[in-house]
Amino acid sequence: MRREGLRDLLLFPVLTLILGTAANFIPGRQLPFWGQGHVPPAEGTDFRWLDVLSADALATSLPNVVFLDTRAQETFTASRIPNARPLPLPDVDRLLTPELENLLRHADAVILYGDGDEADVEQLLAQTLRLRGFAPPFILVGGFPAWQLAGLPVEGGA
Amino acid sequence: MGWLRNPWVHRVLGLALGGIFLYAAADKILNPQSLVTIIWGYRILPPGPINLMAIYMPWLEVLIGLALVTGYKRRAGAIWGTGLLTLFTVALLINAVRGLNVACGCFSTSAQDVHNAWMLVLRDLPMLLAAAILAFAPPRHGEVPRPTGPTVTRR
Numbered sequence: 191m192r193r194e195g196l197r198d199l200l201l202f203p204v205l206t207l208i209l210g211t212a213a214n215f216i217p218g219r220q221l222p223f224w225g226q227g228h229v230p231p232a233e234g235t236d237f238r239w240l241d242v243l244s245a246d247a248l249a250t251s252l253p254n255v256v257f258l259d260t261r262a263q264e265t266f267t268a269s270r271i272p273n274a275r276p277l278p279l280p281d282v283d284r285l286l287t288p289e290l291e292n293l294l295r296h297a298d299a300v301i302l303y304g305d306g307d308e309a310d311v312e313q314l315l316a317q318t319l320r321l322r323g324f325a326p327p328f329i330l331v332g333g334f335p336a337w338q339l340a341g342l343p344v345e346g347g348a
Numbered sequence: 349m350g351w352l353r354n355p356w357v358h359r360v361l362g363l364a365l366g367g368i369f370l371y372a373a374a375d376k377i378l379n380p381q382s383l384v385t386i387i388w389g390y391r392i393l394p395p396g397p398i399n400l401m402a403i404y405m406p407w408l409e410v411l412i413g414l415a416l417v418t419g420y421k422r423r424a425g426a427i428w429g430t431g432l433l434t435l436f437t438v439a440l441l442i443n444a445v446r447g448l449n450v451a452c453g454c455f456s457t458s459a460q461d462v463h464n465a466w467m468l469v470l471r472d473l474p475m476l477l478a479a480a481i482l483a484f485a486p487p488r489h490g491e492v493p494r495p496t497g498p499t500v501t502r503r
Contacts, residue, residue, distance in 0.1 A: 199427060202411050202412070202415075202424060203408070210406075219381070222399055224397070230385065
């Protein structure tokens with residue numbers, strides 16, 4: 191009985207190995223089994239951190255600093271950093287128009303911000319932009335809440 | 349607490365929890381690349397084994413789901429389910445303690461789907477309890493519901 195139970199338990203990893211390995215050979219959904227492949231975003235390669243005061247200093251001292259807001263459209267409409275452009279990660283293909291691409295290519299600095307400290311979405315967006323040939327952008331530490339907390343100007347609420 | 353070993357309780361819990369496992373696995377199987385970034389977002393595993401987890405974990409979820417729903421090898425499925433849910437809960441707990449809210453990847457592989465980690469831990473606990481009941485309080489012998497169907501009589 192005990193042996194049968196152990197056999198049942200072993201059945202699961204064995205079948206998982208077979209199914210997972212087979213599925214990973216389907217074209218279009220393959221991942222390297224170990225290490226490099228779908229590489230997570232990395233500081234330095236894909237993005238650089240920037241605190242709010244430095245971001246404000248950049249925006250006031252350079253003429254072409256572009257802020258990209260990764261939050262949902264409704265949140266963006268309600269309140270945002272002045273002149274920021276919306277670019278939520280799921281909408282990159284739709285919102286990254288030739289006009290915005292041109293703006294990003296000629297920007298003195300591109301600063302991404304969202305609504306959380308972890309900035310996972312911003313890091314993924316930064317990687318996406320870098321893979322599309324743009325210079326690694328900055329990510330605002332603390333996102334929009336930190337900007338607000340610092341008492342820096344916001345716009346929106348139309 | 350004898351009701352925990354009632355076969356009908358096991359059947360209902362198996363259907364509910366198995367359904368959840370199957371639903372949770374669907375998006376992960378369809379989008380393994382997105383799952384990689386979700387697992388990375390937990391900041392627990394080094395880069396090496398992240399892909400392995402993205403390749404195999406959804407299939408383990410499918411097998412657990414099938415076992416729980418169909419009742420075939422249900423107890424073994426429940427033991428693996430308990431293990432997997434414990435792993436998820438601990439991973440969420442680590443991030444909750446760190447003060448990080450993560451895209452849990454529980455039912456979707458969208459990195460934008462960020463929730464409060466403590467709430468996610470609380471959401472996992474009933475499922476963990478259900479899996480533990482299925483795994484460690486097996487139905488009483490002699491009470492297993494027999495499949496219904498035409499009765500065959502010998503002449």
